[in-house]
Amino acid sequence: MVFDSLDPRINRLNLHLQRQEEYKSVSLDQLPTYEVFLQLKPDKEYQHAGIVHAATPDTAFLFAKEQFSRRYTCTGMWVVSSSCVWVTQCMELEESIYDHLPDDLHETKESMSAYDIFHLYQRGKQHKHAGKLMASGHGDAVIRAKQQLDQGKPVLNIWSVKTSDVRTTGKEDLEIWSTLPQKSHREVISYRAGEKLKLFKEKKHGPPAK
């Protein structure tokens, strides 16, 4: 089959279809990654939604809004560089990482600062925010989390993040969710066609037999 391209980009930009040289992508060409956490309702904990690739925390915030909350709004969003998240190993079912913390978690010489702790309760589910605490490092934060945040329910995996590394939602950010209040064109409910189909069939075959 021979035809001109139906893609306007090919025709308008006069793209070369026969380039022979290898395409080379350098490291970080796709930018580093940020972990995104959403709060779906004011009284709910933040939970992990996924990642975005972005150059800065602010652009990560913007991309995350588009990627994870364009359809439904949320009451808050946090982004944090993947490189700033400290991770424990992942435990077996029913076993809690708090009962198997490695011995080398000790206090560091760092001064005290705020940390956010996230728990994974079930494989296949999202990490959830368990609480905030003051500590002198990630290891110390996890030791303190065992005292302050462990509720006995098995925690399979812990993420620790220094609060100052988190890009949170400020008052001035809230406007980004009010760009297009009418979102019904994204919803299944706007595409009901049963009535049309019924009329079409009736016109062909008469009304359905009682």
Place this chain on the structure above:
Amino acid sequence: MYGGGNIFEASRFDNLAQEDPEKLAEFEARIARGEKIEPSDWMPALYRKQLIRMIEQHAHSEIIGALPEGTWITRAPGFQRKMALMAKVQDEVGHAQLLYSAAETLGKPREQMMQDLINGRSKYSNIFNYPAFTWADSTIISWLVDAGAIVNQLANSKGSYGPYCRALERICAEESFHLKYGHHAVIHLATGTKIQREMVQEALNRWWPPMMHFFGPPDKVSVHTEVLTKWKVKMATNDECRQQFLDMYVPKIWELELTIPDSNLKKNSQTRQWEYSEPDWEEFKRVINGDGPCNKERLAVRRTAEERGRWVREALLTPEAKYVTPLA
């Protein structure tokens, strides 16, 4: 959207004897219990390799799949359709991002995936190498190609790898809008004027053969597929997916009084299986290996987007930036 099928074709069977038997047993027991595997868990090399390959192809299919429909945004009939199609195409690109992330958690950076795509070393769903001639083609894609993708994605969402399942959960929720929108648009044409009906019938005739290719050739059962099935990487055979698709959508096509261009297509009431003319698998192979009507332009558009955007990404990047594997 996405078509499987091409994923599990001959890849050398990696010797599992090289894996630590104790760890392998633990890993298999976890999957047998129905638990998910998370990125930091031990996993056999074959599991990692196959998942990267499968999720990466799925991701490529989403961004390349956005191209044939994307070209119809500017010419969509009316503002409502334009809004809907824009939202759908945006969703598809979002799906690609979610899936690339899931593949990245297994250790392949997105740079490498992009490079392999553009250099033709990694595949995407074959169906997107065909052109969308008219608006009706775009509606048939939104309805039937997405329907096929949903069959695949629902099966895969019950697989064993946590990050892939989480991505698919989000994706499946959005696909239901694509399917409804597509069906709505097709019904509109099929119940419309004579010209509209002809247009949608012609589009259906064009897309039926690639749609029959969509799920891939019948699987050859090998030790390889057996292992991948046990590990919940492969969740259904290509033929099972195809049968399920036919079961759900042939009646819906017929109720619109449209014809399907295959005189052998019928459901065998004894076997409860659909019978059809065997698709042309030679054409499938030829197109997947680069010689289809749109392969070159699809990759050229992707390449141009990457190359022309590069200076922006370079300008934004801070010197402290460093790559680490994303977490979940």
